[in-house]
Amino acid sequence: MNRTARLYALVEDLRAVAPRPLTVAALATRFEISTRTVQRDLQTLLETGVPVRSIPGRGGGWSIDPEMTLPPIRLTADEASALITALAAADASTPYVGAARTAAQKIAASMTGPASAAAQELAARIVTLPTRSDCEVRTAVEQALANNLVLRLSYTDAAGHESDRVVEPAGLLTADGRWYLIAWCRTRRAGRGFRLDRIAAAAPTSEQAQPHNLTELLLGSAAVGAVRPTALTSLRPPPRESD
Structure with a gap:
């Protein structure tokens, strides 16, 4: 063995x-x-x-x-290399980047021989331009999503207007290299998208957020046609049969 x-x-x-x-x-x-x-x-x-x-x-x-822990997943050398490369490309503004980096380290540590060398060489060819990122903001958003908590934000919109918001997070959207928090905004009483690099401060509260359908919050927005990554389709539960 x-x-x-x-x-x-x-x-x-x-x-x-x-x-x-x-x-x-x-x-x-x-x-x-x-x-x-x-x-x-x-x-x-x-x-x-x-x-x-x-x-x-x-x-x-x-x-x-x-x-x-999770049960071991038997990855082929190509699958492991692909995951290491994708995780290595996550920059500081990417949600869950800390977990992505430790996951890449675990995969790399489990590989040996030529497969390990090939994966590390491929990952070394991936470079990213640094972006503005506030670690505290990203962590607060991650915690609010993971624990379904109401989130307080200080936000600057595209026109430079600053405001404080109380939102109920529904999910994350990525488009054109940007990440957005999609949430029900209690201030506007409607679904809104908040670009992560425009959130000046964020703090999860102890209040549980009401559940919101991500697709419904995107209706009427520029992201109405957003789709889930193909790789995640198989993770969705099957529809219930009608009685």
């Missing part, structure tokens, strides 16, 4: 018994490798962000949080 396959298998073995721990000795026996190799593999998982942890003392060992 090569190292990449073994790292996947280590995670799966830890997930299978979680939250109970497995000892290094047990893992070494399971994979027919030395305890030093097991320790090195576990350290690699730690450094790439996999939520494994060491539990000291009698009855201890290594464990993983199953709710913080």
